[in-house]
Amino acid sequence: MNRTQAFREKSFDADEWQKLYYRNQKQYIRQRLSAIKLLQEGQSRTQVSETIGCRYDTLTSWIDKYLDGGLSGLVSPIEHQKPSRLSPEQQQQLKAMVLTQRPSDYGYDRNLWTGAILSEVIAQRFEVQLKDSRIYELLSELGLSYQRAHRDYANADPEAQKEWVEAVKKTAIASNG
Numbered sequence: 001m002n003r004t005q006a007f008r009e010k011s012f013d014a015d016e017w018q019k020l021y022y023r024n025q026k027q028y029i030r031q032r033l034s035a036i037k038l039l040q041e042g043q044s045r046t047q048v049s050e051t052i053g054c055r056y057d058t059l060t061s062w063i064d065k066y067l068d069g070g071l072s073g074l075v076s077p078i079e080h081q082k083p084s085r086l087s088p089e090q091q092q093q094l095k096a097m098v099l100t101q102r103p104s105d106y107g108y109d110r111n112l113w114t115g116a117i118l119s120e121v122i123a124q125r126f127e128v129q130l131k132d133s134r135i136y137e138l139l140s141e142l143g144l145s146y147q148r149a150h151r152d153y154a155n156a157d158p159e160a161q162k163e164w165v166e167a168v169k170k171t172a173i174a175s176n177g
Contacts, residue, residue, distance in 0.1 A: 006067050012040045013071065020075050029075050032062045036074060039063070085128045086138070094122065095142045
C-alpha cells in the first residue's frame with residue numbers, strides 16, 4: 001500500500017487535533033498539524049506545501065510521522081543528536097553550583113541565577129559557550145526548574161524590617177481605632 005492510500009485510510013480525530021493544536025504553541029508543531037489537517041480536507045501535497053510554506057520532501061516526512069505515530073507522533077519535539085558541550089562531571093558541578101552557591105560568589109551583584117549569568121559563569125569556569133535557551137534546557141535535564149526571580153529578603157536589614165513592620169502595625173491600629 002502506498003503512502004497516499006495509507007493516509008486516506010487512517011482515521012482522523014478532529015477533537016484530538018484541536019486539543020494538540022492549542023496545547024502545542026511551537027510554530028513548527030502547529031505547521032505540521034495544519035499540514036495534516038489540510039491533507040485530510042482533500043488538498044494535494046503540492047497545494048499544502050505551498051500553503052504551509054514547506055518543501056514537498058518535508059511534508060512527506062510529516063506524513064510518515066503521522067502514519068507511524070498518529071497525531072501524537074506528529075507533535076513529538078525535534079530531538080537533536082548533538083552531544084552536550086558539558087561533560088557529565090561538569091553538568092553535576094553546574095547543578096551543585098546552582099543549588100549551593102550564588103552569583104555573588106562569582107563577582108556578580110545579584111543573588112539569583114539567570115540564564116545570562118549562568119552562561120557567563122560556564123564560559124569562565126568550563127570554557128564552553130552556551131546560549132541562554134540551552135542553559136534552561138540543561139537545567140531541566142538536571143532536574144532543576146526555572147523560576148522567575150523574586151525579591152531576596154535574606155539580605156534585607158533586620159532593623160529596617162522591624163521598623164517597617166512597626167510602622168504598618170501603627171497605621172493599621174490608627175485606621176481601625
